[in-house]
Amino acid sequence: MGSNLATFTTLISVNELAQHSKQPNWIILDCRNDLANPDAGPAAFAQGHIPTAQFVHLDQDLSDHKRNANGVFFGRHPLPERAAFIAKLRAWGISNDTQVLAYDAHGGMYAARLWWMLRWVGHAAVAVLDGGLPAWVEANQPLDTQIFEAAPGAISEQTALVxxxxxxxxxxxxxxxxxxxxxxxxxxxxxxxxxxxxxxxxxxxxxxxxxxxxxxxxxxxxxxxxxxxxxxxxxxxxxxxxxxxxxxxxxxxxxxxxxxxxxxxxxxxxxxxxxxxxxxxxxxxxxxxx
CATH class of the missing domain: 3.40.250.10 (Rhodanese-like domain)
Incomplete structure (x- = not known):
């Protein structure tokens, strides 16, 4: 996949993910979360996740709770600085030619936040798993408990797509x-x-x-x-x-x-x-x- 080619840009099915997930330039991110319990997502991930998936925390990875010098409140999940988010993406192994797949167990509401944020930094090749982890399990696809660490990526910030x-x-x-x-x-x-x-x-x-x-x-x-x-x-x-x-x-x-x-x-x-x-x-x- 070339750097400008976005294969999946909205949704991906369980069958499509199962067929292509082992491609070297695909990165899978688990976005499970519970607004009432920030520890629920990591706990669920530890119990079982899609093989090679890495965990993404809504509060720690997709938000920045710092206030400005005047103490102004920007909401419960304010966006991080774009440069800080780019650093996170690189740590997850994402480069300009990476196909990113995001999923959760909540109809895609948290995975969609990551989908939007990747488009916010100009990366179009990102899709949400339709049906999320429940659909994956329903299709008798495997789960894993091993921690996967990707080699560092080199994604660069591009013009926002949103x-x-x-x-x-x-x-x-x-x-x-x-x-x-x-x-x-x-x-x-x-x-x-x-x-x-x-x-x-x-x-x-x-x-x-x-x-x-x-x-x-x-x-x-x-x-x-x-x-x-x-x-x-x-x-x-x-x-x-x-x-x-x-x-x-x-x-x-x-x-x-x-x-x-x-x-x-x-x-x-x-x-x-x-x-x-x-x-x-x-x-x-x-x-x-x-």
Whole structure:
């Protein structure tokens, strides 16, 4: 595979991964996580994972919790610096010509965060295992407990393949409504009826709700591109004028992956999402159904 050739760029099936996983330029990353228990992912990985997979921690590898000099809170899972993330990718053995495969056991919501972040640093050859580890196990594919250490990679930072917006961009959009904001959280959290993670419930004024578990998948696998276009197109008319957000910038990436599968690219991520938004009482909050 040449440095500019992206073989799998959205999803990969269990059969496809099983056939190609031993190729020397393929890297498999396990993204299992539990928002309520940060130790659950590493524990599950130790009990069994796809052979040659390396573990990726949401908090330690895909986030950077440092605040700025003024102590500003950027959300529960703020993005790391691009250079720091590139260093992580090199440590996992990723180079410019590497095909990366990401999986979890949660419908792809955590694997999609890694998928988006690789595209954020310009790497297109990354795909999420459709159905995740449950589909792998269901197909009687092997698990391993050995720790795999890849030789260091040499990936270089490229132009981003995705768009990112700041909290200020979202504030401005409340007035202009130039962009459609889509909230990927569960409907009860969106309505402000059940907030168990962040201190305040509700949603960004004007945001629409699309909860991925109800709308985008069946039994942990993504719907067809045609079905996703119908589902997402009912809310998002122009993907380039859409902003995806969620609780902390994780499940919003799942919506972005679904848009890419549907052939509707171009939407932006608000990485701070609700956890950043609700941390400032000056920002407006809406309740109920929009």
């Amino acid at each position: 768009s990112l917006v700041s909290v200020n961009d979202v504030v401005v959009n409340i007035e202009t409504r130039h962009k459609t904001v889509v909230d990927a959280r569960s409907p009860d959290r969106y309505r402000g009826e059940n907030e168990t993670i962040d201190p305040v419930g509700g949603h960004i004024p004007g945001a629409k709700n699309r909860f991925f578990k109800d709308n985008l998948q069946v039994n942990g696998r993504f719907k067809s591109a045609q079905e996703l276009r119908a589902e997402l197109g009912a809310v998002i008319k122009e993907p380039h004028n859409a902003i995806m957000q969620c609780g902390s910038g994780v499940t919003a990436c799942h919506n972005l992956l679904a848009l890419e599968i549907a052939g509707m690219p171009g939407a932006a991520l608000y990485a701070g999402s609700w956890s950043e938004w609700c941390s400032d009482p000056a920002r407006p909050i809406a309740l109920g159904t929009n």
